[in-house]
Amino acid sequence: MELTSSLLSWQSIALTAVLYFSTLAFYRLYLHPLAKFPGPKLAAITRYYEAYYDIIKNGQYTFKIADMHKKYGPIIRISPYELHINDPSYFEKLYCHSGGKWNKYDWAVDAQCAIGAIIFTPDHDRHKARRLPLNAYFSKANIFRHKDLIVAKVDKLCSRIAEFSGTGRIIDLGAAISAFQRDVSTEFVLGKDYKNLDQDDFGVGMTLVFHGGGAMWRLTKHIRWYGPAMLAIPKDFLIKNAGPNTANFMRYAQDSEHETARLLEAAATYKPGGDDGQRRTIVHEIFDSDLLEEDKSVARVFADVATVTGAGFETTASVLRLIVYHVFSNPAILGRLRDELAHATSGSDDGSSTLPLQTLEQLPYLTAVLMEGMRLSPALATRLQRIAPDRELIYDRYRIPAGTPVGMTTLLMHMDERLYPEPHRFEPERWVDPEARKKTEKTYAPFSRGTRICLGMHLAWAEVYLVMAALLQKFDFDFEGLTHEDHFEVMSDQFIISTKGKAVLQACVSHRMA
Numbered sequence: 220m221e222l223t224s225s226l227l228s229w230q231s232i233a234l235t236a237v238l239y240f241s242t243l244a245f246y247r248l249y250l251h252p253l254a255k256f257p258g259p260k261l262a263a264i265t266r267y268y269e270a271y272y273d274i275i276k277n278g279q280y281t282f283k284i285a286d287m288h289k290k291y292g293p294i295i296r297i298s299p300y301e302l303h304i305n306d307p308s309y310f311e312k313l314y315c316h317s318g319g320k321w322n323k324y325d326w327a328v329d330a331q332c333a334i335g336a337i338i339f340t341p342d343h344d345r346h347k348a349r350r351l352p353l354n355a356y357f358s359k360a361n362i363f364r365h366k367d368l369i370v371a372k373v374d375k376l377c378s379r380i381a382e383f384s385g386t387g388r389i390i391d392l393g394a395a396i397s398a399f400q401r402d403v404s405t406e407f408v409l410g411k412d413y414k415n416l417d418q419d420d421f422g423v424g425m426t427l428v429f430h431g432g433g434a435m436w437r438l439t440k441h442i443r444w445y446g447p448a449m450l451a452i453p454k455d456f457l458i459k460n461a462g463p464n465t466a467n468f469m470r471y472a473q474d475s476e477h478e479t480a481r482l483l484e485a486a487a488t489y490k491p492g493g494d495d496g497q498r499r500t501i502v503h504e505i506f507d508s509d510l511l512e513e514d515k516s517v518a519r520v521f522a523d524v525a526t527v528t529g530a531g532f533e534t535t536a537s538v539l540r541l542i543v544y545h546v547f548s549n550p551a552i553l554g555r556l557r558d559e560l561a562h563a564t565s566g567s568d569d570g571s572s573t574l575p576l577q578t579l580e581q582l583p584y585l586t587a588v589l590m591e592g593m594r595l596s597p598a599l600a601t602r603l604q605r606i607a608p609d610r611e612l613i614y615d616r617y618r619i620p621a622g623t624p625v626g627m628t629t630l631l632m633h634m635d636e637r638l639y640p641e642p643h644r645f646e647p648e649r650w651v652d653p654e655a656r657k658k659t660e661k662t663y664a665p666f667s668r669g670t671r672i673c674l675g676m677h678l679a680w681a682e683v684y685l686v687m688a689a690l691l692q693k694f695d696f697d698f699e700g701l702t703h704e705d706h707f708e709v710m711s712d713q714f715i716i717s718t719k720g721k722a723v724l725q726a727c728v729s730h731r732m733a
C-alpha cells in the first residue's frame with residue numbers, strides 16, 4: 220500500500236515523464252534512422268514544432284521550411300518522421316514515378332477528413348484503382364466535348380460583369396471568378412448548377428469558407444480527434460446555428476451529398492441520350508466501374524464528389540485572379556495579348572470574335588501569360604509527400620530509409636532564383652524564349668506530375684483560356700486605389716494558397732474601347 224502510494228506520488232509521475240521524454244528525445248536525435256539528416260533539433264524531437272507553425276502561427280510551416288533550407292541545406296528533417304527537399308533536380312525522381320510504388324503520407328491526408336477520396340488515398344494501388352474510372356471523364360477529349368458548358372458559363376460571367384460596366388459601381392471580380400469556377404466544377408462533375416453566378420454577391424461567403432478551410436486540416440493533423448468530431452456534428456444543427464457562411468456551405472454539402480445518393484440510384488437505369496434527361500457524371504463512371512462494392516457506397520462516392528468538385532474551386536480561381544490583375548494592370552502585356560487575339564480573329568474562318576479553344580491553345584503569348592500565372596500561383600501551398608514503401612531512395616550522399624515521407628513544395632520550386640530570375644515578377648517573357656523554357660520544362664509543375672498528377676488539369680486549362688480570351692475582348696478593368704500587387708503575396712498554407720488580399724479583386728469595369 221505504502222509502495223503503491225509512493226509510486227503514484229506526483230514526484231514519481233513527474234520523474235517517469237521526464238525520463239520517458241528525455242529517452243525519446245535522445246533516441247530521435249541520435250539513434251533514429253533519420254538522425255543523420257540536418258535540421259533544427261527541436262523539429263527532430265517533436266512534431267509540436269510543426270504544430271506551432273501550423274496552429275499558433277496559422278499556416279506558416281511552408282515558409283519556416285523555406286528558411287530552414289537556407290540554414291541547413293537542400294535536404295532537411297522537418298519532423299521526427301519526415302524529410303523535405305528543396306532541390307529542383309530531385310523533382311523528377313520524387314514525382315515522375317518511373318516504376319515502383321509511391322504512396323502518400325497517411326498522417327497528412329487522413330487529416331483532410333475525406334477518407335476514401337482519390338486525392339487522399341495514400342496507398343499506391345488503391346489510388347490507381349480508384350482513379351482509373353475517372354481518367355476518361357477528365358481526358359482532354361471529354362473536356363472538348365463539354366466546352367459548350369464552359370462557354371455558357373463564361374458568357375454568364377461576362378453578362379454579370381457587364382452589369383457593373385460604366386456604372387461607377389465597384390465589382391469584386393475575385394468573387395465573380397470564384398462563382399464561375401464553382402458553377403463550372405459542380406455542373407461538370409455532378410451535373411448540377413448551383414447558380415453562384417446568379418447571386419447578387421456571387422456567393423462570396425462560400426469563397427471565404429474555402430479560404431479558411433485549411434485550419435481544420437492543420438488542427439486535425441496534430442489533434443487527431445478534432446476533424447472527426449467536427450464532422451460528427453449533424454449538418455442540420457450547423458445550418459441552424461452556425462454563422463451564415465458556414466451554414467451556406469453546409470447547405471451546399473448536404474445538397475450535393477443527396478444529389479450523389481440520387482445519382483447512384485439513377486445510374487442503374489442510365490441510358491445515353493435517354494428521355495429522362497440524365498446527364499452522365501462522375502457518379503455514373505464510378506457506378507459502372509470494376510471498383511469493389513465498398514468503393515461504390517454513397518459515403519465513398521461522395522468523398523470523391525466533394526473533393527473533385529472542391530479541387531476545381533479556389534485552385535483555378537486563384538490563378539485567374541492573379542492573371543487578370545497582372546494583365547489588366549500592365550498596358551504592354553495587355554496590348555500584346557489583344558494584338559495576338561485580333562490577329563487570330565481576323566484569320567479565323569468566319570471572322571468570329573469567339574475563338575475556339577483549339578485556336579486559343581495555339582496562341583504563344585496567351586499561353587505564356589497563363590503559364591506565368593500558374594508558376595506564381597500553383598494552387599497548393601503545402602508540401603506533397605511521397606513515400607517509397609519498399610525501397611531506399613538516394614539523395615546526394617544520403618540514403619533515405621524505405622517508408623520515409625519525403626516532400627517537396629512546388630510553390631518554393633517555382634520561386635527558385637536559379638530557374639526564374641526575379642522570381643516574384645510576373646514575366647510572361649520567360650515562356651516565350653524556347654531556350655529559357657527548356658531549362659524549366661522538367662520542374663515547372665503547377666499540376667504536379669506522375670500518377671498523382673492533377674485530374675482536372677485539362678478542365679483548368681480550358682477554363683483559363685476561355686475566360687481570359689473573353690475578358691480581353693470585352694472589358695477594361697481599372698484597379699487603381701482598389702487592388703495592389705501585394706494583395707497576391709502568399710501569406711499562409713490553407714492547403715490551398717492563401718494570399719494577403721484573400722480572394723478579393725476589386726475593380727472598376729468598363730466595356731472595352733474599340
Ligand code: HEM
Nearest residue numbers: 337338530531534535597598665666667671673674675679
Ligand atoms: C489551375 C488549377 C489547378 C491546379 C494548379 C491544380 C493542382 C493540383 C495539384 C498540384 C494536384 C496534386 C495534389 C497532390 O499530389 O496531393 C492536384 C490534384 C488533383 N486535382 Fe487539381 N489543380 C487545379 C485544378 C483542378 C480542377 C479544375 C479539378 C477538377 C474539377 C482538379 C481536380 C484534382 C483532383 C481530383 C486531384 C487528385 C488527383 C489524384 O490524386 O489522382 N484540379 N491538382
